[in-house]
Amino acid sequence: MTYTTNEMMTVAAARRLKNGSVCFVGIGLPSKAANLARLTSSPDVVLIYESGPIGAKPSVLPLSIGDGELAETADTVVPTAEIFRYWLQGGRIDVGFLGAAQVDRFGNINTTVVGDYHQPKVRLPGAGGAPEIAGSAKSVLIILKQSARSFVDKLDFITSVGHGEGGDSRKRLGLPGAGPVGIITDLCIMEPEAGTNEFVVTALHPGVTREQVVAATGWAIRFADSVAVTAEPTEVELTALRDLEARTAAAHGQAPGEA
């Protein structure tokens, strides 16, 4: 089956979610990938949304973080403060699954401003739940489309910390979680290099060249000694993804936002 680069990105991200893991899901691309995982390789993944649903099993993708179907299909719905206090800060989240406007080489995330904070060129929505998800989840996955504007040499603002300044930066900051373990894009998969914790390319999606990745990265991106080629989406994965998107469009009269 032919497939798009966006479909490859979502499928590659979904594969990273282990069956049975407890995942704190951001809205948009993370929610799409997490639900694809639940519908394919990881039926027992537990999806937690910051609005309060724990164990949500939506039949269509939510447009907002507080769609009614998340509550109706959840094992339980708890107050938002409890989500952050007992479930996230309490150490019960295996994977925090985040999107971003911009990332840097250490997996730090900006969702606040482009330009100066007080005189912004672009005012972005802000932190939401991400800073504490990035800090307290046992591990973090980041999914976003790759371009030199989104993969930048220096962030204008660090909203949510990844590996900070690299090396043992996270440990020195006293952060409980291991931080980002993968960045999944429409071109490749990046993972932190042992020791430096700088993100390097560990897998290219089929047909993608190193030059494409270099051109779409705002820092001098490096490649791991051995770079794999991502397995193409299977028919099962693609069918599940397309069915999910078709159900979503039919239910909402529009595609889910990817913001």
Place this chain on the structure above:
Amino acid sequence: MAEILSLHDAVKRFVNDGDTVALEGFTHLIPTAAGHEIIRQGKKGLTLVRMTPDLIYDQLIGAGCARKLIFSWGGNPGVGSLHRLRDAVEKQWPHALEIEEHSHADLANAYVAGASGLPFAVLRAYAGSDLPKVNPLIKSVTCPFTGEVLAAVPSVRPDVTVIHAQKADRQGNVLLWGILGVQKEAALAARRCIVTVEEIVDNLDAPMNACVLPTWALSAVCHVPGGAHPSYAHGYTERDNRFYQAWDPIARDRETFTAWINEYIHGCADFSEFQARLAAASEAK
């Protein structure tokens, strides 16, 4: 004891110029009708608190009611930017807006602290983030038992909180369910609290452990069916996703926004007239 009042009378009595106001509801149960009434009555100089400003605060900010915004995520969910918020921050229109920015975990904890009568909240947060650099109210505190350095943030204690809920009884006891957000905490953190409800019934029939706000903890209950639109009330109304999309071009431009506010808020006596006008406009299309 909560009084059963019209929304007009409740806003008139309990929301004052210069107040710190929290209109809460996490995507679900957003008290839109109350936001309209605050605009209609021309309240000024408000400090608005809300985790997700959403369309309700885009309207209040664009209409010039706000002096300051305390928030943690300012977007139009699933659509994009809040253009009135951005215009106020980037271009000071209709006037300058001070912003105080937090994370969700921070504000949720700050409401819990406010409801608990504490001056500040403590949480494990912000290490490595730039937010404390631009918000001097985010400080740290050292645990006296373990020595761990934790974030300390001031509690949220609004002068008045407004929430929307499904049901009240005739005594003014309120029952809500579904995605609860921080409504209970926001209600109990405030000096005064107004609740708009879908219906007023003889008997709440609340299940044990349900989220019930007792009448004696509230100031006013107002019967405003559909008052969360374009948000929803679980079991009563659906989220109007198309309105969230339609808001984007309305709010993008100062003139179209002002015309909308004049026609749909100032030009309507109350929320039911607004609903009728909106329905007529959508039928005409």
